[in-house]
Amino acid sequence: METDLRLESSLWVGSKRYRAVLTGWHFNWTEVDKKNRDKKTISVPVAEVVGVEEGRVEILPQKSVEDKDKDFTVFYVKRSSSGGSSGLLWRLGRTQFSCPSRVLRDQWTKHLRTALKTHSPLRPHRLLVFINPFGGKKKGRKIYHSLVAPLFELAGISSHVIVTERANQARDHLLKKDLTGFDGVVCVGGDGMFSEMLHGLIGRTQQEAGLCENDPAVTLQPCPLHIGIIPAGSTDCVCYATVGVIDPVTSALHIVIGDSQPLDVCSVHHASTLVRYSVSLVGYGFYGDVLAESEKHRWMGPLRYDYSGTMVYLSNRSYAGIVQYLPADPLLSSPRDKTRCLSGCSVCSRSTERLFPHAADSGSLYSSNLSQFSSDSEGEWVSVEGRFRCVSLTCMSSSCPRSPLGLSPSAHLADGTGDLILVWDTHPLGFLKFLYRHTSTQDQFDLPFVEVHRVKAVRFSVPSGKEEEAYEEIVGQSGGIEEEERGYVETVSRSGSQQHLAERDTGRQMTNEQKTANPFLCGLCCSKSPSVSVWNCDGEILPFTEILCRIHGQLVRLYARGIEDGTAAQHCSEERDKCERRCILHK
Numbered sequence: 105m106e107t108d109l110r111l112e113s114s115l116w117v118g119s120k121r122y123r124a125v126l127t128g129w130h131f132n133w134t135e136v137d138k139k140n141r142d143k144k145t146i147s148v149p150v151a152e153v154v155g156v157e158e159g160r161v162e163i164l165p166q167k168s169v170e171d172k173d174k175d176f177t178v179f180y181v182k183r184s185s186s187g188g189s190s191g192l193l194w195r196l197g198r199t200q201f202s203c204p205s206r207v208l209r210d211q212w213t214k215h216l217r218t219a220l221k222t223h224s225p226l227r228p229h230r231l232l233v234f235i236n237p238f239g240g241k242k243k244g245r246k247i248y249h250s251l252v253a254p255l256f257e258l259a260g261i262s263s264h265v266i267v268t269e270r271a272n273q274a275r276d277h278l279l280k281k282d283l284t285g286f287d288g289v290v291c292v293g294g295d296g297m298f299s300e301m302l303h304g305l306i307g308r309t310q311q312e313a314g315l316c317e318n319d320p321a322v323t324l325q326p327c328p329l330h331i332g333i334i335p336a337g338s339t340d341c342v343c344y345a346t347v348g349v350i351d352p353v354t355s356a357l358h359i360v361i362g363d364s365q366p367l368d369v370c371s372v373h374h375a376s377t378l379v380r381y382s383v384s385l386v387g388y389g390f391y392g393d394v395l396a397e398s399e400k401h402r403w404m405g406p407l408r409y410d411y412s413g414t415m416v417y418l419s420n421r422s423y424a425g426i427v428q429y430l431p432a433d434p435l436l437s438s439p440r441d442k443t444r445c446l447s448g449c450s451v452c453s454r455s456t457e458r459l460f461p462h463a464a465d466s467g468s469l470y471s472s473n474l475s476q477f478s479s480d481s482e483g484e485w486v487s488v489e490g491r492f493r494c495v496s497l498t499c500m501s502s503s504c505p506r507s508p509l510g511l512s513p514s515a516h517l518a519d520g521t522g523d524l525i526l527v528w529d530t531h532p533l534g535f536l537k538f539l540y541r542h543t544s545t546q547d548q549f550d551l552p553f554v555e556v557h558r559v560k561a562v563r564f565s566v567p568s569g570k571e572e573e574a575y576e577e578i579v580g581q582s583g584g585i586e587e588e589e590r591g592y593v594e595t596v597s598r599s600g601s602q603q604h605l606a607e608r609d610t611g612r613q614m615t616n617e618q619k620t621a622n623p624f625l626c627g628l629c630c631s632k633s634p635s636v637s638v639w640n641c642d643g644e645i646l647p648f649t650e651i652l653c654r655i656h657g658q659l660v661r662l663y664a665r666g667i668e669d670g671t672a673a674q675h676c677s678e679e680r681d682k683c684e685r686r687c688i689l690h691k
């Protein structure tokens with residue numbers, strides 16, 4: 105195959121002559137000039153070629169073709185530094201080549217297109233795109249049509265575009281409508297839109313596999329369709345943590361070339377019922393309170409989090425809780441090992457083999473009880489009880505512009521584990537120090553009141569008496585809660601089985617239980633500190649306090665490749681054949 109695809113000839117770019125070579129994996133061109141003594145070569149991996157067109161072609165600001173019959177144009181991924189973000193920006197590179205004859209031109213275009221098909225098997229041909237017209241600065245439509253659609257067209261991708269008219273439309277579409285022929289789904293929006301893709305695709309996949317999502321012990325079926333995220337929200341944490349930059353063109357190029365990044369997902373259950381899925385944060389205490397408070401100030405836009413964060417910090421709260429966790433195998437990795445999960449991470453690659461040892465035979469999908477979450481090398485459930493400033497569980501680093509290394513800088517995107525961060529009650533300055541360290545490279549876990557554990561599952565409950573106490577507080581303040589306010593949990597009938605999914609618009613519809621759990625919504629400045637907080641699940645308030653979380657390794661796949669480290673990318677371009685994508689030591 106390799107030798108079949110090899111092509112070598114002289115080509116011209118402008119007035120300069122080049123020696124161009126296409127091997128199976130790379131397309132290189134080197135200027136044939138005595139002055140080019142160190143033989144500087146431009147080398148593009150075939151997997152990063154976006155498209156090949158006959159003639160001299162431009163696509164921006166609009167497509168134009170000058171049909172010179174000895175010319176062809178190659179479009180490819182070009183990297184540039186992102187100035188501050190952790191990853192690299194991708195741009196569309198373009199080179200117009202001239203051949204000595206039309207026959208040779210046709211040979212080049214044919215060989216390049218065959219190489220693309222052979223070496224990029226996951227490139228999408230047909231995509232289902234959902235645009236949230238109200239996400240972020242309400243620029244979703246413009247971003248898609250001006251920056252993304254031209255790239256899809258260039259790459260020969262046909263897309264079916266749906267501009268949403270209501271919340272959960274995209275999720276419902278993925279759950280119920282015909283998805284035949286699509287290779288992937290794309291959301292143009294923020295974390296909330298991504299969450300709709302997540303719930304729609306996971307739900308649909310389990311429904312088709314006949315699996316019950318409510319049972320935390322069931323091994324869920326990984327989703328066959330890839331998810332692409334075009335960031336256009338006010339919070340784009342999932343995009344930032346999986347690509348390293350928030351940039352629609354970079355994300356569109358990852359989609360076009362069919363990059364594939366598996367992602368761990370956490371299922372959150374209450375009383376044998378699935379409540380939600382999460383990829384970035386399941387947080388109680390501080391992060392729950394910030395979210396609850398911020399719902400009242402939506403008009404402030406993204407600033408509402410800083411305002412609410414300050415208000416909640418000043419209210420100086422801590423909460424009693426019992427946290428039980430199932431540790432992951434400590435021999436595989438540690439949340440304090442100072443590594444970072446980067447593109448091609450070896451910890452995640454090894455996890456793929458561990459998580460799917462017999463990918464071919466789909467043996468036993470069920471395990472009968474929670475103890476079977478763990479293998480022999482992993483420990484037993486550990487239980488701790490006390491007062492916490494916050495309890496956070498994250499499946500990945502959860503890096504974002506506000507915190508460039510994230511909640512857990514050494515967490516992995518696809519290792520089948522999550523990091524549980526316990527911040528015990530402490531004095532206000534200590535807690536401020538903890539928060540502040542998220543904004544720099546200082547280790548937020550190197551504090552005496554902070555613990556971090558790599559886990560596979562977590563249970564949370566409040567010591568007996570606390571929930572009743574909280575209920576008394578609310579009833580005392582509000583004069584009681586009306587019965588008709590019940591009905592927060594939506595019942596969805598799927599393939600004959602009744603499943604409960606918590607409705608998304610939590611700030612607007614709440615049960616008694618949630619009101620009980622959320623005294624914040626009754627005013628921040630209560631005379632007495634509340635006994636219970638709420639859970640923040642990827643930006644949604646959960647209607648329950650007692651939950652069980654389980655991490656499902658590599659349940660979904662994104663059109664991404666993890667964060668590319670600047671120095672590693674340089675190394676790759678110089679020594680591509682030897683380049684091993686890996687986790688490198690952080691700092």
Ligand SMILES: CCCCCCCCCCCCC/C=C/[C@@H](O)[C@H](CO)NC(=O)CCCCCCCCCCCCCCC
Pocket residue numbers: 295296339340341384385391394395409410413414417502504506507511536539540542543640641642643644
């Ligand atoms: C002194 C500076 C401290 C800065 C502390 C920065 C910590 C930043 C940690 C960011 C963690 C993001 C986790 C991702 C969650 C997403 O799945 C979710 C959906 O988009 N976003 C949120 O829930 C939105 C949650 C947003 C939480 C923001 C918290 C901001 C706290 C500001 C505290 C200021 C204290 C000042 C005291 C004088």
Ligand SMILES: Nc1ncnc2c1ncn2[C@@H]1O[C@H](COP(=O)(O)OP(=O)(O)OP(=O)(O)O)[C@@H](O)[C@H]1O
Pocket residue numbers: 235236237238239240241267268269270271272292293294295296297298300336337338339340608643
């Ligand atoms: N047409 C629509 N009308 C109203 N809400 C919608 C619509 N389409 C999607 N949504 C909902 O809007 C929510 C927020 O959208 P998204 O995440 O794209 O933007 P965002 O600006 O980052 O969000 P947030 O306001 O939560 O920060 C999503 O949870 C989604 O369910």
Ligand SMILES: [Ca+2]
Pocket residue numbers: 368499500515516517518519520521522
């Ligand atoms: Ca993980």
